[in-house]
Amino acid sequence: MTIASVSQAVLLSLTIAGLYAAVAAGLTLTVGVTRIINFAHGEFVMLGAFLTYWLHTRYALSPWLGMAASGVALGLFSMLVYRVFLARVLKQDEHNQLLATLGLSILLLNIAVILWSPDPRVMQAPALLPSLRLGDVSIPGNNFAVALVGLTLFLVMLWIKTHTRYGTQMRFASDDPELALHAGINVDRVFELSFVIGGAAAGVSGGLVALVLYVQPTVGVDLVIRAFAIIALGGLGNIPGALVGAAILALAEGLTSTFVPQGGSWGFGVAFLLLLLVLIVRPSGLFGKQVQT
């Protein structure tokens, strides 16, 4: 274990953290505002990954444009899902909401399996950015691109929530929907908008997935489980917390899979033991508001 190999592993893990942060930021924005625990967020990411992949392999469209197209497509798809399905579920209790989005997730995953088979695919794309060299350490160009786009997407989510008029309305509507309604805010509209923004973020994250991971139907589940772990670490609805959670999770996974013998299969388990430990000590996450229960 040399300094170079450690810093290589750390830097690579941090680029993956960029992807995790992008997925988790979209999810935590939606969950933080609407309180809908959207399990299907992972499938939105998976659909984005497939869209970017197909646009590149069939029509030779640059992954940059593919990402943007996925963002738009999944934003529209989220709007459809919200209007047809989620708006009805919102009125039911939390127990049922959880079950409903879980059902949607299973449905989309298996439709993808039926349409495209469960086989993993690799997108053969030329590197989007030149690889980054720092002494003995080098980061492949696509990992660098993922880190950059992931971080940008994360900052956009944060900016929307803290610096725009809609963000203010979102925070108001999530704190006290009834009062917000009396204040003249169209709560339903605000919920829908936050769901659509979260969906668009998922679509772009899907493009990132196609750059560095296998494109396959189960990729969304793998990511959404991690994203939930991240937002549980960071605190529900806490966007900066999601970045810290993503870094912790990606580092824990990356370092064990590199330095523990046969660590490849450990990665997931270690990350979750970490999560369980944090939840035991702080049941609302590292940075979440601690609620007395």
Add this chain to the structure above:
Amino acid sequence: MNAARLLNRLGFYAAVAAPFVVVAVAEHPFFVQIAIGVAVSAILALAWDILSRTGQVSLGHAAFFGMGGYGSALLTPVFGPVLGWAAGILLCGAVAVLLGAVTLRLRRLYFTIATLSFSLSIQVFILVTPDLTGGSTGIMPPVIAGGSPPHQLLFITACLVVAATVSDIFLGPRFRPAFFMIRNNPHLAAASGVPVTRLKILAFAVSGMVAGLAGACYAGLYGYVIPEDVFTTNWNVLPLAVTILGGMDTTLGPIIGAVALRALEEVARHFVGGVGYQVVYGAVIILFIVGMPVGLVGFARGLVRRRRKPAAEADTVKARLAS
């Protein structure tokens, strides 16, 4: 429990067991396999439902399902077949108590994530301890009934009746009000003197043991399981789909749900093949949560009640006219 209720319940168990026994006696190989699958799903779904009555939505029941199988495999050489099974199921209960204590304070989403991550961690644990658990090559639990499918079906039907009895105990007057109060308003429950902590952990322990029973039955079918057989998302999701389809908070619901879901699954397999048939799980959950949250059993009960109501009203009108 009074005599009438006892008789009613005994009749119910006989009615549940009868179709399975008929299939076992008829010895039709295809239907015997289907019935075994249905009974195992029903036991697992009953386990999930018992826990869900306290508001704890688990996505980690594959962990207990797998542990039931692995426990019976590892403990049978130590304690012999009968005690080994019992010890394996008790192990599930003990682990469930620990998990229940750890996740006690977690709110809904966090609870669900914690159970999901628990089941993934258990799978990792099996994979990295090949000396103890056989790792990815699997393990050999004791075979039920010498490997004869009709006899296995009879045995698993008996296990289903046991699970149904346990479920009924927790729907009885002693536990039902407390469980639903904990689900709807834990603070009110605690303020009213319901021992919330103890009951939540009790529900977890019982649920874990019943899920372990299902797993031990499943693992004992062929006497060989690998981690990918039992610790998969499929077994985490199946109990939800079954219970929601049949009807939550009932004993009959998960059993009817297991039959109906298996039928849908067979239809889906016919059209889409071996992969992707789980699309019906998703469709069923969505349709029933949005359109019929009470499930098939709840819907049927509603129909019966509506039928009876006009009749009862007519009687009172007649009575009034007569007086």
